[in-house]
Amino acid sequence: MKQVYDIIIVGAGPMGIAIGIEAQKNKLSYLVLEKGTLVNSIFNFPKNMTFFSTSQKLEIGEIPFVSINEKPKRTEALEYYRRVVEHLNLHLRLYEKVESIEKKEDFFQVKTTKGNYTAKNIAIATGFYDQPNRLNIPGEELPKVKHYYDEPYAYINQNVVVVGAGNSATQVALELHQAGVNVTMVVRDNKIEPNVKYWIKPNIENRIENQEIPTYFNSELAEINPKSVKISTPQGLIEIKNDFVLAMIGYHPDFEFLNKIGVTCDSNKFNRPNFSPDTHETEIENLYVAGVVCGGNHTSTYFIENSIEHATAIVNSILSKA
Template sequence: MSEMYDVAIVGAGPVGLAAAIACKRAGLTYVVLEKGCVVNAIFEYPTYMTFFTTSPRLEIGEHPFVTLRERPDRREALSYYRLVAEREGLHIEQYTEVTQVHAAPAGFTVEVNRRDGTDGVVEARRVMVATGYYDHPVRLGIPGEDSENVSHYYTEAHPFWGLRVTVIGAGSSAADAALDLWRGGAKVTMVVRAPTLKPTLKYWIRPDLENRIKEGSITAHFNAQVVEIHPEYVLVQRADGTTFELPTHFTFALTGYRPDLSFLSDLNLARHPDACLILDEHYQSSVPGLFVVGSAGFAGKTNQVFIENGRHHAQLAVAEIERQLMATRTAAPLSR
């Protein structure tokens, strides 16, 4: 029979790690289940990315995040979160994917698939989901999207020097990629469904990109969308319905990301019209005992939840879990 934990935390990103630290300090037994590596989303960020926020706002567990500059980069963040996990001795099972969560008499049964391909079960009185959203891109649903010359993630410019690259999207990820590719010697064209760049662009990125478009260094087609992707070109449709072929060696479809909570499908979670989960002030869902912290519960508002506020979600949730478990240690199992 598997061990019964007080809390099973799904996701070892910064918010999941903050939750684990809070559980440890509250004396709760816990396990962190992560389908990739620790802070896998940050690992998937562009190689030379610099964070928008300052290092103190990325700290967890009161561990100082010391950097040479005001805003840390990806490499510094990876190092910081690894060191925190090591110093705290956190119980993390990497490369262990949660495939389904079921309600059980004493709490929840969590089905997992481990690195070696074997299935397993973890039992917990409470479950906290901290999976974020970055590993689930918004798909275009067009022919050629799954081709080898297409990616929903941008890494770095070097492999694309001298090549024609199409960037689909107008948000911060697309803008950052377009500028970095151009500086790396790629011939960049942006295809944007809207009539202009997104208003939420980072304040220092917008003028840079606008100037590059104005001077012709980066080409941009607004009120347009890619409808097919081929090995040597993409088919672009204008707002009036006409189409044209845009020569392209590689395409970055950077159209955003959404949380993937399919492993919770058995629980029938209540949602708002914008697809955000209905959560209480402690980030408990409509299923008693299931908490969703960070951006995972905010499908329609992922641009409003970051590490900075997600880490506080974790603290509030753990405090409520501690209160619930203390009150029910000698009472009946969680009712549903």
């Protein structure tokens, strides 16, 4: 007889792992499905990335996260979450993408790239890092346009435009500048975003003020060509030499997937999934959302440290129904 899981969790990031831990603690049968590797989003962060939070705030499952730095780096986080999964022997299946979720009577039928599963409950914890926001301008599909950044060495002796003024954009621009790359910033607003990390903001502002990093404020990219870009500025349209464009303008949840499985979102610009704030249950009975996906387009609403409680809320809701 085919196993019926109490809950299937889609996404093996910190939030998905936390739900798995809570389910295991309460003796619920569960399975975590992930289309990539463990904590796939963190794996795809820049190699030298430093978290804004302290290691203590990134802990899950009451397992200490010991870091040699006040704020841990990407590699430390990858090793921590790997050890959590190994220590607790969590039930995960990696590189297995969920293709569809369909509710039939009281059960969910889950189809993946490698099999089919049945569950009483579903938790969607897919994050947003896999879906970059688009520029929606001519030339965006050129191979020189990147929505992700790893390290500066691929851009040595190149003319690089960084689009954006948030944490990612400012950190990327500084790293490129420090590596001797000819970097230019294009910023839609009239200043660097106020919520940029406190150790980055004064640095990037000083580099801009000293004209070490040429920056066009109140401006937007208008067109990308193989050897140049056109920028719409308050002074008019200008064209500069360009080898790469790094569009660091953020990411969004996979709304197409949410819509496909029947999860509705609000109609305002944030496009947040509709769910109960107490239980995180959506309008589909026994289907829950957790983590940063709950914020819709407002991706700065939820972080690892303020999302862990979602796991408890979801499992408590399932237990109360049982």
